[in-house]
Amino acid sequence: MIDIHCHILNGVDDGSMSEAESLVMAESASDGGTRAIVATSHYFNEYQCEKLLSKKEIKEKFRDLKRYFERVKAPVNLYLGSEQYGVNNIYSLIENDELITINDSKYLLIEFSLDDEIERAKYVISQFEDTGIIPVIAHPERYEFVQDDITNVFWFLRKNCLLQVNKGSIIGRFGAEAEHTAMRILRERVAHAVASDAHGPYQRTANLSEAFERVCFELGDSYADYLFYDTPDRIVHNKYIERY
Ligand SMILES: [Fe+2]
Numbered sequence: 001m002i003d004i005h006c007h008i009l010n011g012v013d014d015g016s017m018s019e020a021e022s023l024v025m026a027e028s029a030s031d032g033g034t035r036a037i038v039a040t041s042h043y044f045n046e047y048q049c050e051k052l053l054s055k056k057e058i059k060e061k062f063r064d065l066k067r068y069f070e071r072v073k074a075p076v077n078l079y080l081g082s083e084q085y086g087v088n089n090i091y092s093l094i095e096n097d098e099l100i101t102i103n104d105s106k107y108l109l110i111e112f113s114l115d116d117e118i119e120r121a122k123y124v125i126s127q128f129e130d131t132g133i134i135p136v137i138a139h140p141e142r143y144e145f146v147q148d149d150i151t152n153v154f155w156f157l158r159k160n161c162l163l164q165v166n167k168g169s170i171i172g173r174f175g176a177e178a179e180h181t182a183m184r185i186l187r188e189r190v191a192h193a194v195a196s197d198a199h200g201p202y203q204r205t206a207n208l209s210e211a212f213e214r215v216c217f218e219l220g221d222s223y224a225d226y227l228f229y230d231t232p233d234r235i236v237h238n239k240y241i242e243r244y
Contacts, residue, residue: 005195032207105238167211
């Protein structure tokens with residue numbers, strides 16, 4: 001499995017606090033069957049919409065962690081990405097090459113505030129049209145505008161976005177509403193990937209096995225493989241992704 005959403009990069013955001021924590025996260029991921037992780041730190045602050053660190057600083061931190069992982073023979077491979085906050089002026093970031101896409105591919109993980117307005121999300125996503133960048137919507141099941149009206153996910157699909165569901169939602173860690181909405185999205189077979197969105201070694205962990213087993217059990221092995229193996233692999237290697 002490849003985990004395309006994980007706050008494993010230490011000292012950038014509210015994820016891992018140290019190299020040692022990152023290593024524990026990697027070990028827990030590996031125990032659950034993950035062989036590669038995309039480090040997707042929050043890059044822009046949700047409220048001030050300002051950068052937490054520059055792109056250059058994040059790249060340096062990533063290089064350091066990758067070196068450490070090589071030295072200690074960590075059981076997973078690392079790729080760089082980010083969890084881009086959906087700022088209103090996202091087009092200027094695209095133009096200025098400020099985005100950090102997943103492993104330098106055309107795929108960008110993007111999030112909104114959980115209580116955002118759908119109209120604002122649409123305004124942000126519309127700016128990607130004709131840019132060649134494909135937004136991967138992080139945890140759609142956690143947004144109020146999706147919980148209140150599931151048809152909003154179809155708008156994202158019409159705009160060529162991909163949908164990434166959180167493993168924590170599938171196993172009920174974000175409450176009944178997120179779990180219910182996640183399972184509705186999955187039953188429609190419109191999600192493209194499941195990822196950990198892990199923030200540390202002990203809570204919201206990087207181990208995907210429980211969610212994988214639930215998806216296998218309820219939706220079948222073939223769709224589980226698509227969500228946990230096939231699409232994440234294609235994203236990381238910048239390949240075209242077909243709907244399931
Ligand atoms: Fe995240």
